[in-house]
Amino acid sequence: MGQFEPKIVGFLCNWCSYAGADLAGTSRMQYPPNIRPIRVMCSGSVDSAYILRALLAGADGVLVGGCHPGDCHYVSGNYKARRRITILKEIMKALGLEDERVRIRWISASEGKRYADTVSRMTSDMRELGPNPVARLWWT
Amino acid sequence: MMRIGVFVCHCGLNIAGVVDVDKLTDEMKMYPGVSYATDYIYMCSDPGQKMLRKIIKERNLEGVVVAACSPTMHELTFRNTVAQAGLNPYLCEIANIREQCSWVHKDREAATEKAARNTKTIVEKLKLNHPLTPLVLPLTKKALVIGGGIAGIQASLDIADSGYEVLLLERNQSIGGHMAQLSETFPTLDCPQCIETPKMVQASQHPKIKILAYSELEDASGYLGNFKVRIRRKASFVDPDKCTGCGQCIEKCPVKVPSEFHALLGQRKAIYTLFPQAVPNKPVIDRENCLYFTKARCRACVKSCSVGAIAFDQKESFMEENVGAIIIATGYDLMDKARIGEYGYGQYEDVIDGLQIERLLAPTGPTQGEVRRPSDGKVPKEVVFVQCAGSRDPEHHYPYCSKVCCMYTIKQAMLYKHAVPDGQAYVFYMDTRCSGKGYEEFLQRGIEEDSVLYLRGRVSRIFKDGDALKVWGADTLTGRKIEISADMVVLATAMVSSEGAKELAEKLRLATDEYGFFSEAHPKLRPVESLTAGYFLAGASQAPKDIPEAVAQASAAASKVVALFSKDHLYHEPIAPTVDEEICRGCGQCVETCVYEAIELDPRRRIARINEVICEGCGACSVACPSGAVQQRNFTKRQIVEMVEVAAGT
Ligand code: FES
Numbered sequence: 001m002g003q004f005e006p007k008i009v010g011f012l013c014n015w016c017s018y019a020g021a022d023l024a025g026t027s028r029m030q031y032p033p034n035i036r037p038i039r040v041m042c043s044g045s046v047d048s049a050y051i052l053r054a055l056l057a058g059a060d061g062v063l064v065g066g067c068h069p070g071d072c073h074y075v076s077g078n079y080k081a082r083r084r085i086t087i088l089k090e091i092m093k094a095l096g097l098e099d100e101r102v103r104i105r106w107i108s109a110s111e112g113k114r115y116a117d118t119v120s121r122m123t124s125d126m127r128e129l130g131p132n133p134v135a136r137l138w139w140t
Numbered sequence: 141m142m143r144i145g146v147f148v149c150h151c152g153l154n155i156a157g158v159v160d161v162d163k164l165t166d167e168m169k170m171y172p173g174v175s176y177a178t179d180y181i182y183m184c185s186d187p188g189q190k191m192l193r194k195i196i197k198e199r200n201l202e203g204v205v206v207a208a209c210s211p212t213m214h215e216l217t218f219r220n221t222v223a224q225a226g227l228n229p230y231l232c233e234i235a236n237i238r239e240q241c242s243w244v245h246k247d248r249e250a251a252t253e254k255a256a257r258n259t260k261t262i263v264e265k266l267k268l269n270h271p272l273t274p275l276v277l278p279l280t281k282k283a284l285v286i287g288g289g290i291a292g293i294q295a296s297l298d299i300a301d302s303g304y305e306v307l308l309l310e311r312n313q314s315i316g317g318h319m320a321q322l323s324e325t326f327p328t329l330d331c332p333q334c335i336e337t338p339k340m341v342q343a344s345q346h347p348k349i350k351i352l353a354y355s356e357l358e359d360a361s362g363y364l365g366n367f368k369v370r371i372r373r374k375a376s377f378v379d380p381d382k383c384t385g386c387g388q389c390i391e392k393c394p395v396k397v398p399s400e401f402h403a404l405l406g407q408r409k410a411i412y413t414l415f416p417q418a419v420p421n422k423p424v425i426d427r428e429n430c431l432y433f434t435k436a437r438c439r440a441c442v443k444s445c446s447v448g449a450i451a452f453d454q455k456e457s458f459m460e461e462n463v464g465a466i467i468i469a470t471g472y473d474l475m476d477k478a479r480i481g482e483y484g485y486g487q488y489e490d491v492i493d494g495l496q497i498e499r500l501l502a503p504t505g506p507t508q509g510e511v512r513r514p515s516d517g518k519v520p521k522e523v524v525f526v527q528c529a530g531s532r533d534p535e536h537h538y539p540y541c542s543k544v545c546c547m548y549t550i551k552q553a554m555l556y557k558h559a560v561p562d563g564q565a566y567v568f569y570m571d572t573r574c575s576g577k578g579y580e581e582f583l584q585r586g587i588e589e590d591s592v593l594y595l596r597g598r599v600s601r602i603f604k605d606g607d608a609l610k611v612w613g614a615d616t617l618t619g620r621k622i623e624i625s626a627d628m629v630v631l632a633t634a635m636v637s638s639e640g641a642k643e644l645a646e647k648l649r650l651a652t653d654e655y656g657f658f659s660e661a662h663p664k665l666r667p668v669e670s671l672t673a674g675y676f677l678a679g680a681s682q683a684p685k686d687i688p689e690a691v692a693q694a695s696a697a698a699s700k701v702v703a704l705f706s707k708d709h710l711y712h713e714p715i716a717p718t719v720d721e722e723i724c725r726g727c728g729q730c731v732e733t734c735v736y737e738a739i740e741l742d743p744r745r746r747i748a749r750i751n752e753v754i755c756e757g758c759g760a761c762s763v764a765c766p767s768g769a770v771q772q773r774n775f776t777k778r779q780i781v782e783m784v785e786v787a788a789g790t
Binding site for chain 2: 007009015018019021022023024025026028029030031033036037038039040041042044045046047049050053054055057058059070071073074075076077080084108109110116
């Protein structure tokens with residue numbers, strides 16, 4: 001068997017992170033194909049339920065990408081997302097789940113490299129962490 | 141069930157070179173819910189679009205996924221295409237298999253698998269999409285131009301000449317910007333008084349332009365086509381309706397302070413106009429230095445004014461205006477030379493910057509065009525120009541090239557030689573970047589005719605040595621150390637975004653780069669639009685630029701505004717969420733979270749109502765809603781969950 005290939009669901013805000021991911025492409029940067037992007041209007045529109053759902057559905061990691069603090073196209077969606085994810089991580093910890101599987105990162109439209117690096121880093125971290133046990137527990 | 145067609149684009153080899161498009165198409169043919177799939181070499185080309193329309197009709201498709209480049213590239217193209225085939229445009233979705241797949245992965249198998257997953261995720265979204273119709277909105281055909289430098293003036297004139305009204309906002313008491321400070325301009329050596337002043341006058345006399353000088357933008361709300369702006373008119377303590385601009389008060393004012401217009405090399409009074417050709421030519425009182433305000437005495441201006449225009453009790457005022465488009469033309473400033481430690485932290489009076497020497501060279505300057513150094517008024521015989529002071533220096537200052545310094549340095553060196561024929565000008569440079577029309581020739585002319593001496597290398601230190609400034613540098617072409625005993629040093633300091641640009645950007649929620657220059661919507665294809673609809677960029681507010689470029693960009697921004705105003709209505713994307721009245725229990729969580737104040741509670745029925753025109757479609761309310769009554773159109777919770785299932789699946 002080859003090495004474990006984690007599945008990472010990425011919720012990318014339309015204005016910054018999705019555009020940053022596009023720029024990584026335009027600049028032909030290479031990163032692992034483990035990320036599975038979903039375009040959302042704003043990181044603030046990402047419900048915690050989506051993240052949990054992704055973990056239950058078998059994702060080994062979830063990345064939420066938003067604009068830098070102060071730069072959200074909708075003023076403060078990224079702060080809302082940050083607050084929500086902080087709480088979600090607390091809950092995950094309390095339940096004994098690995099909260100490092102959920103990450104929120106600020107990636108601007110001009111940071112193609114930061115996107116590529118974030119995905120590479122997260123992929124290797126998740127590889128080390130191994131398969132997400134939640135999905136298995138849920139289904140068995 | 142929706143009859144869905146999937147169209148896979150090769151994008152030449154851009155996609156097909158990495159992704160196995162045949163395999164992808166076959167896989168999509170088999171995918172539940174997809175009734176047709178095909179591929180084509182360039183979907184966005186004319187024949188590609190024709191094929192798309194034809195197949196939609198032939199196969200009776202009800203929804204389309206185009207697997208191609210990023211939706212930011214061609215979503216609009218394909219939505220228009222499907223609309224021509226009679227489909228609702230919102231039933232066309234794009235799967236990104238280029239920017240976020242074929243361009244970032246090399247492994248064919250993995251890339252093909254990912255392309256398939258991206259496409260399937262989008263198919264799941266499309267399955268639950270609803271047809272939508274855009275909102276038709278009225279449009280205010282009046283523009284606001286922020287910044288009255290050459291870019292702002294040009295943009296205003298172009299819009300006004302097309303028959304639309306313009307408000308030209310300027311924070312100083314006169315329009316003209318930095319260009320008015322320049323001595324002569326490269327590469328033709330005409331003076332701003334000859335080429336800019338006429339435009340200033342033209343703007344002030346134009347029936348469609350209203351200049352709001354000494355005013356700043358306080359706040360803006362609304363959206364493309366329908367902005368409401370609040371403008372703060374600062375107190376000038378001079379009644380503009382009474383003042384005739386005679387200048388008596390300025391003459392009589394006893395206070396002298398360094399003049400900002402002369403880059404602090406000359407003086408001005410406490411009541412002052414910026415420069416003699418100022419537009420409007422009405423003075424303002426500088427409260428900080430006026431004796432009446434600081435010590436409650438003097439009143440020399442009051443006594444000298446025959447029309448009684450001095451109004452010490454004047455208060456700042458506010459005005460509200462409706463505009464349809466806003467042009468940002470806030471320009472630039474020079475980096476503070478005191479930040480460069482090796483050049484003396486600004487402590488040597490005779491180390492000056494690019495704008496200061498402009499004032500020394502200008503006939504209207506503090507020395508009437510005689511080049512005299514600031515410390516003792518001596519005519520400098522050895523002048524060293526240092527290029528890239530702060531620019532192209534990622535370790536200490538700014539990594540970018542300020543773009544105009546190569547040209548203004550040779551111009552200044554030339555003008556210096558014309559003023560002091562027996563002097564010597566040295567230029568330390570890294571490269572000379574003279575790529576405009578007539579620029580290289582201009583440089584050669586300076587070197588050959590005016591014997592300006594170019595030395596390739598950086599200056600490592602400048603320090604005081606008796607009466608002179610010692611300049612240590614290296615000539616990297618000969619490999620020799622160089623030491624010059626200079627009378628004056630001119631630093632071509634980096635151009636930075638204008639003071640206050642960051643705050644303005646925050647106020648307007650516009651994106652800037654990390655240096656505070658406003659971000660354009662696309663670096664190549666949409667260079668004069670900002671990322672937010674209705675805002676346009678002109679001049680150095682976007683990046684360092686010389687005058688011809690700033691003017692060209694201003695005209696381009698103006699033409700965008702004119703194109704916008706030439707329509708009768710505006711169409712607003714139908715992005716506002718829906719509220720399920722059966723489920724909504726009127727808790728008001730959505731009202732709380734909405735930063736646009738687009739939601740209110742119907743007081744009688746206690747359900748949320750969304751103002752579709754104000755709503756920007758961020759989706760925060762749908763997350764805030766505890767009962768699931770608020771759903772983003774075509775981004776419903778159910779849709780995202782379906783997408784997640786596919787994205788997270790094996
Ligand atoms: S739009 Fe990017 S985080 Fe809100």
